[in-house]
Amino acid sequence: MLLTLGINHKSATLEVREQVAFSTSQLELALESLCALDEVEEAVILSTCNRTEIYCRLEGADHRRLLEWLGDFHRLPVEALSHGAYWYRDGEAARHLMRVACGLDSLVLGEPQILGQLKSAYQQGRACDSLGSELERLFQHSFAVAKQVRTETGIGENPVSVAYAAVNLAGRIFDDIRHSRALLIGAGETIELVARHLREVGIQGIIVANRTRERAQALADDTGGVAIDLDELESALVCADIVISSTGSERPILGKGVVESALRTRKHRPLFMVDIAVPRDIEPQVGTLNDVFLYTIDDLNEVISENRRSRESAASHAEEMIVANVTAWQHERRVRGAGDLIRRHRHQAERLRAEAESEALSALARGQDPHKVIHKLTQQLTNRLLHGTTSRIREASGAERADLIQAAEELLIDHSPSQRDSVTDSSQHDPLNREPL
Template identity: 80%
Template sequence: MLLSLGINHKSATLEVREQVAFSSSQMALALEDLTSLDEVEEAAILSTCNRTEIYCRLDGGGERLVLEWLGNFHRLPIDSLEHCARWHRDGEAVRHLMRVACGLDSMVLGEPQILGQIKGAYQLARTHHTLGSDLERLFQHTFAVAKQVRTETGIGENPVSVAYAAVNLAGRIFDDIRQSRALLIGAGETIELVARHLREAGIQGIIVANRTRERAQTLADEVGGVAIGLDELENALVCADIVISSTGSPTPLLGKGIVESALKTRKHRPIFMVDIAIPRDIEPQVGELDDIFLYSIDDLNDVISENRRSRQAAADQAEEMILANVSAWQHERRVRSAGDLIRRHRHQAERLRAEAEAEALAALSRGQDPERVIQKLTQQLTNRLLHGTTSRIRAASGAERVDLIQAAEELLIDDSALHQESP
């Protein structure tokens, strides 16, 4: 059974989502631990600011097994996750992954970043050898569908991302964003988008802070900014009117104390903050301070809802394309399943043929009559090839399994061959 288990922005609060998120340093261990379960044949894990999702192929077991693993890995009680977990099985799991890849399940309808994040999850699972043929083909099929949707619908036109929404909200709060300075914490894809949007808005200055200063410098060079390390955050806060943060840090980078100190030095000039990270980079208590306007990723809904309305027609078209591709995937999977059965059947027949051939050759080497050897060979081969099938047909008949008897007749009996005249 194919299964997807997810906890996302639609089903869970920010507090829950950050508890079940996987950091990059945890992912290898998580994949190894998950696939060590006897029932889990293949697995991939997607963990972003808005969702944690597990895609796997199960041999037995069920949803509860995967949910228990998720809770145990993060040391969370299962009861606290049951109400916000969402399961999809087989065809619905395929449809769900395709919808996610196309941005149809995102907070920002049609946003393109999620496809790159899914590709990252796929590559990581490949690197750690937790993908088998089913998930490998599913991800490849999904990538093709996402490309088709981007090409043939307007879902990607006038893109609105979480990064854009954050900058748009800043523009609403400040009378003239061109007179402001921004501190960006992180140097990943989301912060890169934020930096570009801010530069296009004509912001006065940008400071990029990152754990790896070289990455911060690369981004700062692209947008005409300044790069610093995380150890310089306190000084940078003093001159920042806008703070937007999105890192993979497992613990907050900005606490109430450091922000309060910066406000005193700024003589209480307000700071607008958006924390896009999961887990959060900015302690929620920072929002209690006067002159701090702190927003989380869940607070961007007003900006994002405008995007959803404008893209709904393209989304409806994309949904139809996905349904067609789910059917194509299921058909392909059934064909592959039959192919595996055919290969096993041929392998069994080949083994019986080889055994009969070896016996016949041995008889010829002992000088036995070739005609009698051939007769015996054909008799033995026919008996051996039919023995298992006829035994199971008799057993099915005795058990009154009419369905199996009818299937056997359809699969085994070739009426056209029976009615051919002998030459």
């Protein structure tokens, strides 16, 4: 049985998610411990800031054992986890993994980072030898679905977070944002996200200004930038092309006079400014200055709302694609299951054939008549190959198992036209030239 056990941003609080998260250094030990359970045959662990999920193949249906293991590993009582945990089995487990890979289960709809995190979890499973054929195929199938969704729906094309929208808007103003410098005012979560997105697009430089120099320095160190105090803003405005501000100040930090002074030194180089703060950090009059493009949180929200509607439409299409892909995966899984049965059946038949062949060769070696040996060989093969099947058919008939009798009819009797024709054609070669009945 395939099983997914998870705790995410929709099912549990941040405090609970922090307690069940696995650090990178813990993953190898965790996978080794998990796979040591008698029930677990394969396993992959995904652990991010918003979710901890265990994907595994279990022998049996004792799924609660996984929750007990998770609690034991993190030294937490099971009761503290059970109300925030969710379970998916077989087809639903496959569907959930595909939705996660496509960003449909993320806090930000369609965000692409989760796919990379899933691939890292998959690679960790391979490195720890906790991945078997079942999960290998499921993860590869899910990666292919995510690629198809990204290609055919465009679900990740439009930004739906304030931080990303601000950076995306800046990219539209400048021909090549990589030649620009950014001044970030504040050092909170939103500015941290802005800094990360700016670094991802390859911006030339980042300046971080904050009331507390230590926090500005910490963010600057993480992004390869420079930290300054708020009283250095005017000089920073001279060299910056992009200004994004988000502080908790009750009064504006940048006034018209300061910006106007910096513009005289800039000599008509455009200045793109985004004020994400509420209350605003930048005086509205700054937007009236020449060469200044000033946007507020309301401007971004309008863009984000439009983009979110676009993503929701794409997500609806993606859900339909996932349903079709889950059906395809389940079909392949059933075919693989039949393949295993066929291999075992052929192995059994091969063993019986080898035994009959060995007896025939021994008889020939003793000088027995070859014709009699071959006749006996064919009789033995027929009897040995059919004995088990015919016995079970008789038992099924005695037990009034019409379903098994019907299945045997479909599996064992060849009803193809060629077989019917061969029976009919045999009358044409009847040596007595009898009329067919």
